[in-house]
Amino acid sequence: MSEAVKEKELFSRTTIGFWLYLMTDCVLFASLFVTFAVLRTATAGGATSQELFELPTALLETIILLTSSYVCGLALLAIHNKRVKQLVWGLVATFILGAAFLAIELREFALLASEGHDWTQSAFLSSFFTLVGTHGLHILVGLIWLLVIFFVLRSRGLTEKLRRQITLFGLFWHFLDLVWIFIFTTVYLIGGTQ
Amino acid sequence: MTAARYAIGFVLSLILSLAAYYYVVLGGSGTWFLVILGVLAVTQMIVQLIFFLHLGDEVGPRYRLMSFAFMLIILLVVVVGSLWVMVNMNYHMMDMTPTEKTDYMLIQYDKGF
Numbered sequence: 234m235s236e237a238v239k240e241k242e243l244f245s246r247t248t249i250g251f252w253l254y255l256m257t258d259c260v261l262f263a264s265l266f267v268t269f270a271v272l273r274t275a276t277a278g279g280a281t282s283q284e285l286f287e288l289p290t291a292l293l294e295t296i297i298l299l300t301s302s303y304v305c306g307l308a309l310l311a312i313h314n315k316r317v318k319q320l321v322w323g324l325v326a327t328f329i330l331g332a333a334f335l336a337i338e339l340r341e342f343a344l345l346a347s348e349g350h351d352w353t354q355s356a357f358l359s360s361f362f363t364l365v366g367t368h369g370l371h372i373l374v375g376l377i378w379l380l381v382i383f384f385v386l387r388s389r390g391l392t393e394k395l396r397r398q399i400t401l402f403g404l405f406w407h408f409l410d411l412v413w414i415f416i417f418t419t420v421y422l423i424g425g426t427q
Numbered sequence: 428m429t430a431a432r433y434a435i436g437f438v439l440s441l442i443l444s445l446a447a448y449y450y451v452v453l454g455g456s457g458t459w460f461l462v463i464l465g466v467l468a469v470t471q472m473i474v475q476l477i478f479f480l481h482l483g484d485e486v487g488p489r490y491r492l493m494s495f496a497f498m499l500i501i502l503l504v505v506v507v508g509s510l511w512v513m514v515n516m517n518y519h520m521m522d523m524t525p526t527e528k529t530d531y532m533l534i535q536y537d538k539g540f
Contacts (some may be wrong), residue, residue, distance in 0.1 A: 245468075246488075248491075249490050249491060252490075252494060253494055253535055254489045256494050256495060256497075256498040257498075258532050259498050259502060260498060260501050260502060260505065263501075263502040263505050264505055264509075266506065267505060267506045267509040267510060268509075270506075270509075270510060271510065271513045271518070276527060286450065288451065288452060292448050293539040295444050296441070296444070297443065299440055299441060300437075301439065302475075302479060303433060303434075303436070303479075305480055306437075307430060307438075310430055310433070314528060321429040324437060367492070404480065407475065407480050410475065410479070411431055411476070411480075413481075414444070414468055414471050414472060414475075415441075415468055415472075417444070417447075418447060418464050418465075418467070422451045422464055422536040423460075423461065423464060424444040424450065425451075425472070426451055426456075427454075427460065
């Protein structure tokens with residue numbers, strides 16, 4: 234087997250393995266989604282979802298994360314064309330947008346907690362913080378992963394192994410954007426008004 | 428995988444997100460509310476699966492598509508099953524006081540499986 238064929242096979246095997254992990258993560262998120270859906274009205278006399286959620290903030294987060302996912306896609310294109318400069322700028326932009334998203338989310342959490350609406354107030358808020366917090370934690374892991382990619386890129390350059398890593402990161406990041414669509418819809422759009 | 432495909436996916440996703448947002452903000456409600464939001468979200472999911480995650484581009488045995496389909500089955504069982512059971516239980520217990528609820532649960536427990 235030639236070197237190129239071996240590399241291609243390794244690439245497709247790694248991708249499938251990571252994809253299977255993403256699918257199990259989907260099931261994790263599904264269980265958190267349905268927990269939220271079941272407990273949304275269990276406010277224990279505290280604040281309801283209609284009183285707490287700000288839709289404009291949620292839309293801003295949605296647009297930031299979507300743009301981040303798009304820019305990350307452009308960075309992935311740069312890998313295939315081996316344009317390192319475009320790749321680096323794409324990943325830097327992805328990181329900045331991801332960090333902005335996380336900052337807005339943490340600000341929202343802090344605001345809720347400072348008004349006394351923390352996760353101990355009701356089953357509804359427990360499920361809200363668990364669902365949205367788990368997504369935020371994934372974003373944080375993605376940002377740390379990006380930092381590692383930057384570090385390796387600086388010290389060793391764009392090796393085959395790193396190219397695989399960046400492609401997997403791209404899958405992860407697109408996947409997180411996909412999960413956010415459903416958080417935006419069920420938690421904010423439906424929970425915020427109905 | 429081209430830049431044009433990513434751009435199409437990005438614009439379509441943006442339009443679908445904004446459509447859902449303005450439908451809700453401009454006072455959408457009623458029986459079709461959940462259906463319309465559900466359709467918009469699922470459409471955006473399909474758009475992103477095709478244009479961002481390239482699920483349609485696989486060649487040979489389509490392992491990614493198959494595992495995705497299997498995941499959807501598990502997801503539906505978890506989501507629909509939980510909602511069904513919990514809504515049903517709430518419906519049957521909604522007029523009870525906390526004490527009555529406890530007694531009812533104990534009676535159900537004594538019945539066994």
